[in-house]
Amino acid sequence: MEKVSLEVGRVSINNITKEDPKRIISMAFPFDGDDIEVMRLSRIVSVKEKVLLPLPNVDNQRYYARLFSIQILKNGNRIERTIIEAAGNIGAAGNISSQVKLAAEKIVSVMLEKSMTSAFFPAYAFLSAPIMPIRCYIADSFGMFYLKTVPDINVRNIRILDSDNLLFTEGNRVMKIKVNDAINNRWQLSGIVYKEKGDILFLDRVQNNRVIATGDDFIVSIDLSSPSTSTALNHKEQAPHAFLRLKEFTAAVGGNKISLTPAFSR
Numbered sequence: 196m197e198k199v200s201l202e203v204g205r206v207s208i209n210n211i212t213k214e215d216p217k218r219i220i221s222m223a224f225p226f227d228g229d230d231i232e233v234m235r236l237s238r239i240v241s242v243k244e245k246v247l248l249p250l251p252n253v254d255n256q257r258y259y260a261r262l263f264s265i266q267i268l269k270n271g272n273r274i275e276r277t278i279i280e281a282a283g284n285i286g287a288a289g290n291i292s293s294q295v296k297l298a299a300e301k302i303v304s305v306m307l308e309k310s311m312t313s314a315f316f317p318a319y320a321f322l323s324a325p326i327m328p329i330r331c332y333i334a335d336s337f338g339m340f341y342l343k344t345v346p347d348i349n350v351r352n353i354r355i356l357d358s359d360n361l362l363f364t365e366g367n368r369v370m371k372i373k374v375n376d377a378i379n380n381r382w383q384l385s386g387i388v389y390k391e392k393g394d395i396l397f398l399d400r401v402q403n404n405r406v407i408a409t410g411d412d413f414i415v416s417i418d419l420s421s422p423s424t425s426t427a428l429n430h431k432e433q434a435p436h437a438f439l440r441l442k443e444f445t446a447a448v449g450g451n452k453i454s455l456t457p458a459f460s461r
Contacts, residue, residue, distance in 0.1 A: 199236055199237055199238055199240045200236075200237045201220075201234060201235070201236060201237070202234070202235050202236070202237055203232065203233070203234045204232075204233060204235075205225075205228070205230040205231065205232055205233070206230060206231050206233050207229070207230050207231075208229070208230070208231060208294065208297055208298050208301065209301075211231060211233075211298055211301050211302060211305075212301050212302075212304060212305050214233060214235065214302075214305070215235075215239075215305075215309075216265075216302055216305060216306060216309070216311060216314035216316075217239055217309075217311075217314075218235045218236045218237075218238070218239055219233055219234070219235045219314070219316050220234050220235065220236065220316060220317065220318045221233070221234035221261075221316055221317075221318035222234075222261065222262040222263075222298070222316045223257075223258040223260075223261050224258055224259055224260040224261065224262075224283070224292065224294055224295065224298075225257055225258055225259075226257065226258065226259050227257075229294070231298055232258070234318060258283065259283050259292065260281060260282060260283035260291065260292050260294070260295050261281060261282045261283060261316075262279065262280075262281050262295055262298060262299060262316060263279075263280040263281060263282065263315070263316055263317060263329060264278075264279060264280040264313070264314065264315045264316065264317070265277065265278075265279050265299055265302055265303060265306065265313070265314045266278045266279075266312065266313045266314075266353075266354070266355050266400075267303065267306060267307075267311075267312045267313070268312075268355055268358065268374070269312065270358075273336065274303070274307075274336055275335070275336055276333060276334065276335060276336075276374065276378070277299075277303060277333070277334040277338075277339060277342075278331065278332070278333050278334075278353050278355070278361075279299050279331075279332050279334075279339075279342065280329055280330070280331055280332075280351075280352075280353070281295050281299075281329070281330065281332065282328060282329045282330065291330070291332060291342065291344070293340075296339045296340055296342060297339075299339050300338065300339035300340070302314060303339065312355070313355070313400050315400070317397070328348065329351065330344060330345065330348065331344075331345040331350055331351065331352075331353045331363070332344055332345065333345065333353075333377065333378060335378070345377075345380075345382075346380060347382055349365050349366065350363050350364075350365060350382060351363065351364045351365070351398075352364040352395070352397060352398035353377075354398055354399075354400055354401055354406065355400075355401070356371065356401055356419075358374075359373060359374055360372065360373060360374065361373075361374055361377055362388065362398065362401065362406060363385070363398075364395040364398050364408070365385075366394050366395075367390060367391045367392065367393055367394050367395060367410075368387050368388075368389065368390050368391070368395070369387070369388045369389040369390075369395065369398065369406070369408060369417060369422075370385040370386065370387060370388060371385060371386050371387075371388045372384065372385035372386075388417070388419065388422055389408070389415075389417045389422045389425060391408065391410060391413060391415065392413070393410045393411060393412065393413065394410055394411075395408045395409070395410050396409060396410050396411070397409050401419070404418070404419045404420050405417060405418055405419060406419060413427065414427070415427050
């Protein structure tokens with residue numbers, strides 16, 4: 196089989212619809228030009244292959260913005276909410292760049308064609324103090340250009356739990372909130388689902404009623420039906436982009452069984 200590699204190239208916003216979101220691991224917006232710098236896999240690979248891929252170094256100061264994730268909450272074929280995570284170029288009103296909004300809107304169209312409800316582009320975001328602070332944005336059914344910034348900068352890693360609820364992180368806690376409360380900025384009505392010893396830097400998508408969280412020195416699989424029985428996952432390697440690896444761990448989680456050893460074999 197063809198050896199997988201990482202490809203880095205520039206793509207115009209109009210041509211981003213030709214990309215497969217499942218292959219993209221990074222989307223950055225350089226100061227020099229109107230294109231998007233995309234890092235993608237040469238092909239879709241297995242979990243074991245992806246977690247062992249080395250990532251090149253990057254100078255974040257070359258970019259005015261990054262797009263880290265897009266999630267869609269649907270009612271049938273109708274989009275009810277869109278949630279994105281992005282960084283950089285935030286004005287006084289807390290608005291993200293129109294270029295980022297346009298790119299996200301076009302990716303949403305591809306996600307709808309492929310029946311995807313989430314897409315993550317996490318490379319280089321795993322920093323406790325990132326150069327560009329990451330913010331969450333929520334749009335209603337009127338579309339991406341009606342994105343509203345979540346005013347609390349401490350609200351991070353918003354993830355869709357189900358049609359009525361969201362998860363998010365706040366420091367060392369995983370929180371749960373009703374969608375309507377989030378839309379109306381009633382974040383104080385959220386409840387604690389899980390608490391860690393250190394700040395949670397990344398929260399994975401929810402699968403099989405579990406979600407995996409990571410910080411500087413921990414990886415934990417949280418059983419949402421019984422958070423007190425959540426499982427700490429020992430990992431042999433520490434890397435600045437560990438949650439790119441973490442993002443794929445859920446594929447090895449099924450029911451109450453967790454198997455991570457193959458991911459670290461060489």
